[in-house]
Amino acid sequence: MIQRASSVNSDTLTRVLTQKLAATCCILTGLAACLVLPQTSAAAERGRDINARPNIVVLIADDWSWPHASVLGSKAIKTPNFDRVAKEGTLFENAFVSTPSCTPSRLSILTGQHHWRLQEGDSLGGSLRESFPVYTELLEQAGYQIGRYGKGVWPSKHTFRNRDSFGERFRSFDDFLKQRETGQPFCFWYGGREPHRPYEAGIGNKTGIALEDIKVPACLPDNPIVRNDLADYMAEVQRFDDQIGNIIQRLEAMNELDNTIVVVTSDNGMPFPRCKATLYDLGTRVPLAIRWGKSRPHTVTDFVSLCDLAPTFLHAANISVPQQMTGTTLLPQVKAEQNGQIDPNRTFTLSGLEKHVYPYPARSLRTADFLYISNWNPADWETGVVEKHNPEYDFSKTPWPTEPGAFSYNIDPSPTKQFLRLNPENSESYAKLAFSQKPPEELYDLKRDPQQLANLANSREYARTRDLLRRKLTAELIRSNDPRTRIKGYRNRSLVGWPIRISRELRDSKPEKTATALKLIKQQLQHLTYILPAESLAIIRNVPIWLSPPYDGVRPTAEYHPGGAWLQQQGRRPELVECVELTNIDIFAREYKRMPMLMLHELAHAYHHQFLGFEHSEINQAYEQAKASGSYESILRGNGKLERAYGMSSPQEYFAETTExxxxxxxxxxxxxxxxxxxxxxxEQILAQVWNPTKPLANLGKPAKRPDRRTALPQRAVVTPAPAAPNDSPVTNYKVTGIPETLELDPFYKKYIHASGYPIVSSGAVNDYALKEAAFLVDMMLKKRPDIRQAMIDSGSRMIVMGHNEFTSEIPEYQHLRPKDFWDARARGLGGSRQDAVCSCAEENVLAFPGDPYSTENILIHEFAHNIHLRGLVNLDPTFDDRLRKCYDEAMKNDLWQSKYASTNHAEYFAEGVQSWFNNNRPPDHDHNHVDTRKELIEYDPGLAAICREVFGATELAYTKPQQRLKGHMLGYDPNKAPTFKWPARLNKTKKKIHEDIKKQGNEREKPYKN
Incomplete structure (x- = not known):
């Protein structure tokens, strides 16, 4: 059922001060049995044995930029072996390095972390401390043979580890394999030297690369010197490609190719001016293709970092990923069978530079639409130029000059660089692009300027975009604890996705109160992730929150700081601009009771200032109107007294108070x-509009390019099922993993699985097979409707599987429900609402444990139907809810479903119909009639059957419990070892009263809420 929040207005969802019941869908009485579904899966048949530990071979080029491969559209170059890996596996269109400098880039791959976190390992020639876990050694500890050929992390001196962590160096792949024990999985690193300089002058021409086919980057002059230099570079790329082919042939000869994860990529971009050692695409964007088994070839547009490789390898090898690793596994992208965006959260990536030859500290944020770069104190950057020294080299005789000044501006010596250096008058604009001092900020509109030549950071037209990207970058760097963002006396961390700075003085002097405040802040922030629209949530999640000691003579409080002038007058840190500061940590627990939405209040100020603008005319007019009306002059406060509303202090407080x-x-x-x-x-109407922006901004994050579907999508009369793709059976090789960091969930959750991208989570107490069965049912219900599934994912929907010995009030998202015993006794599954993204079910029902109180039906199907309705269909089709209501009203008019649960409201009407559509409704009783199957539904209520057919298509499900189909994803499950579900004694009295009330209710159901 839909549990309406208690309210003074029965037509509106509310939370009253004295008792708050969230808008969620719950099950009131028993639901039933289980599905038996087709077990064959084309994806599984094409796949590999996921229980076998794969070999891992990484082939990494040295200085190879996107898009210099034939499969990437480069006409001048021939890379058949890279092309093969891409065409037989996954091609990543948006892969970026952490840093465009070889040593730190390779160390970031090893550690699965951004280079700026690696202390001495953040720069060219740096070394990695022992405290950083690396994927190669974790694989070795798990029984893998590890080794390398060629360049590992050179020119590192290995100061701390006294070894190259990519493993022992071998003269060839064959030599490495000779050391392998029979059947032992291996991890091999092929560190090619190509296409790093120096080049044999003219090798491109000798190799047959046609100069006229070369597309000269817009940042370089188009002349024979540059074209020949580019041809030499491309010849080296082709030489590297030959080595890819040799290793693939060897793997094929061993019959190991399909059991090997083959990765081909580069450590940074091409060695030309404004390319390598810069944060433009030609420095940071690299080719990346991954082949594993006989999966369907596909191209992925997700933004990924090479930091993601380490957790990918560990995930594939069933090894726990260390918490220190900030990268995220790419297995969902590798295993996907469709092109395009796989993870809607992967819409940006970060890169940076500390020191290549010279220290040029900078950070960048790259989205599909923009590149934003922050350069730290560029006026202090060393150029490396030697005064009055401007030599002309003959690169056929001196291919690699190393004298002072040769690496000026962090640019490798080359014929192209020399041309710019010696001919500034003939290449003024190009020399300026390469050699001029960088500005503090750079912004490039990639739709208009894909080559990143016109800096728009000072453009008034782009000021808002620049500010949003700057805030986003700052927030991400704080979250990652970038040393460049550290403030003396404060510690950086991430809390539910927000960047947090915690005063060390507070932590040391008042550890208990600080811990309590952090716990309560976390609860409030977590709640915001459930109730705020995704686009506005993504914006305010970039607002840093400071926990500071109180200031002398100033009342402890919570404040948002919109500008620097006031901070300067008060003698506070300038870094507090556009941040929320809490100085009330001592009394935060008391303040939390008085102001349960305290964090939302301050973050609303930030949203008002940063996104809407304090000059917002509608808000200001509404404030003046409210003030003139006198309606806020004497109103009730939570303490029972009549006072003037705090919201009348200013338009800003009016917005924040009404937002609460x-x-x-x-x-x-x-x-x-x-x-x-x-x-x-x-x-109220203004708030509904401004908190639901219809356009995402600059692809800033979560989710990617999702408009407000309630207002932005074209109207249509019906939702038609998307055409089924060939071999569209869902995969059955489901794999339970730890919780991805991108979900940013409460630590209560330990397990994660996904149903074609739809997230399902649980605590560590839940049987893995319960998550696999849940994923299977979700996949089968939405087998014909990937568009609905994507709309649900975009809305933030996910499913929770409760353990058989866990109860509703223990689930973090439901801890606000009161009274707890009522909800614990009443609900073994909730369906969510337009305000609450999550739905849930229970382990004992999913796996049909003995003692399951709802053994005659499957709760998941009922509750997931609610979520399909309220998180998917209403966002996908603006007409659906109205059409469903009309169908419900017509059924009630015709006396269908009299006194039964389906008559409660239009949402329960739909969920009950879905159960029957999938042949999964309970036997006749006080809450349900004889309509148990699809056939009976079609005969009894053809209108509801037509809606189910519209939503689900002709999906066929054969109905049995999981114990009767112990194959596919249930292979290995032993139902004889299943525990027995028992209600705790504390709930006996509450359960008895609920059942008595149900029997008395008859058809006096709760009225449907209106959103």
Whole structure:
């Protein structure tokens, strides 16, 4: 059922001050049995034995830029072996290095972390401390043979480890294999020297590369010197490609190719001016293709970093990924069978530079639409130029000059660089691009300027975009604890995705109160992730939150700092600009009780300032109107007294206070949204608009390019099922892993699985087979509707599987529900709502444990139907909810479903119909009639059957419990070892009362809420 929040207005979802019940879908009575579904899966048949540990071969070029491969559209170059890996596996269109400098880039691959976290390992020639775990050694400890050929992390001196962590160096791949024990999995690093300089002058011409086919980058002059230099570079790339072919042939001869993860990529971009050792695409964007087994070839547009390789290898080898690794596994992308965006959260990547030959500290954020670069103190950057020394080299005789000045501006010596250096008058604009001092900020519009030549950082037209990207970059760097963002006396960390700075003085002097405050702040921030629209959440998640000691003579409080002038007057840190600062840590627990939406209040100020603008005319007009009306002059406060509303202090406080009521509970009347609707309907309407931006900005994050589907999508009369792809059966080789960091969930959650990208999570207590079965059912229900699944993912939806000995009030997302015993006794699954993204089910029902109180039906199908309706269909088709209501009203008019649960409201009507559509409804009783199957539904309520057919298509499910189909994803499950579900004694009294109330209710169901 849909549990309506208690309210003074029965037509509006609210949370009252004295008792708050969240808008969620729950099951009131028993639901039933299980599905038996087709077990064959084309994907599984094409796949590999996932229990076998794969070999891993990384072939990495030295200084190879995107797009210099024939499969990437480069006409002048021939790379048949890279092309093969791409065409037989996964080609990544948006792969970037952590840094465009060889040693730190390779160390970031080893450690699965951005280079700026690696202390001495952040620069060219740096060394890695023993405290950093590396994937090669973790694989070796797990029984892998590791080794390398060619360049590892050279020119590192290995100061701390006294070895190259890519493993012992071998003269060839064959020599490495000779040391391998029979059947032993291996991890081999092929460190090619190509296409690093020096080049044999003219090798490109000798190799047959046609100069006229070369596309000269726009940052370089188009002349014979440059074209020949580029041809030599491309010849080296082709030489590297030959080595790819040799190793693939060897793997094929061993019959190991399909059991080997083959990765081909580069450590940074091409060695030309404004390329390598810069944060432009020709320095950071690299080719990346991964082949593993006989998966369907596909091209992925997700933004990925080479930091993601280490966790990918460990994930594939069933080895736990160390917490220190900040990269994220690429297995979902590798195993995907469709082109395009796989993970909607992967919409940007970060890169940076500390020191190549010279220290040029900078960071960048790259999205599909923009490149933003922050350069730290570029006026202090050393050029490396030797005064009055401008030699002309004959590169056929001196291919690799190393005298002072040769590596000026962090650019390798080359014929191209020399031309710019010796001919500044003939190449003024190009020399300026290569050699001029960088500005503090750079911004490039990639749609208009894909070659990144016109810096728009000072353009008024782009000021808002620049500021949003700057804030996003700063927040990401704080979250990653970049040393460049550290503030003396404070510690950086991430909390539910927010960048946090914690005063060391507070932590040391008041550890208990600081810990308590952090716990409560975390609860509030976690709640915001459930209630705020995804686009506005992504914006305010970039606002840093500071926990500071109180200032002398100043009342402890919570504040948002919009500008620097006031901070300067008060003698506070300038870094606090556009941040929330909490100085009330001593009393935070008390403040939390008084102001349950305290964090939302301050973050609303940030949203108002940074995104809407304090000059927002509608908000200011609404404030003036409210102020003139006098309706806020004497109102009830949460302490029971009549006072002037705090929101009348200014338009900013008016916006923040009403935002609290709109999304939760304020400490002044109007306390909740229902009261706001009655008291100040104009402001309620404004809030509904401004908190739901219809355009995502600059691809800033989560999710990618998702408009507000309620307003932005074209109207249409019906939702038609998407055409099924060939071999569209869902995969059955489901794999349970740890929680991806990108989900940013409560530590309660330990296990994760996905159903074609749809996330399902649980605590560590839940049987893995329960998650696999849940994923299987989700895949089968949405087998014909990937568009619905994607809309649900975009909305933030996910499924929780409760353990058989866990109860509703223990689940972090449900801890606010009161009274706890009522919800624990009433719900073994909840369906979510337009406000609450999550749905849930229970382990004992999914796996049909003995004692399952709802053994005659499957709760997951009912609750997931609610989520399909309220998180998928309403966002995908603006007409669906109205059409469903009309169908429900017609059924009630015709006396269908009399006194049964389906008559409760239009949402329960749909969920009950879905159960029958999938042949999964309970036997007739006080809550359900005889309509148990699809055939019976079609005969009894053809209107509802037509809606189910529209939503699910002709999906066929054969109905049995999982114990009767112990194959596919259930292979290995032993139902004889299943525990017995038992209600705890504390719930006996509550359960008895609930059942008595149910029997008395008859058809007096709760009215449907209106959103």
């Amino acid at each position: 009521a709109f999304f939760g509970t304020n400490d002044f009347y109007p306390f909740v949204r229902a009261e706001l609707h009655q008291h100040d309907p104009r402001m």
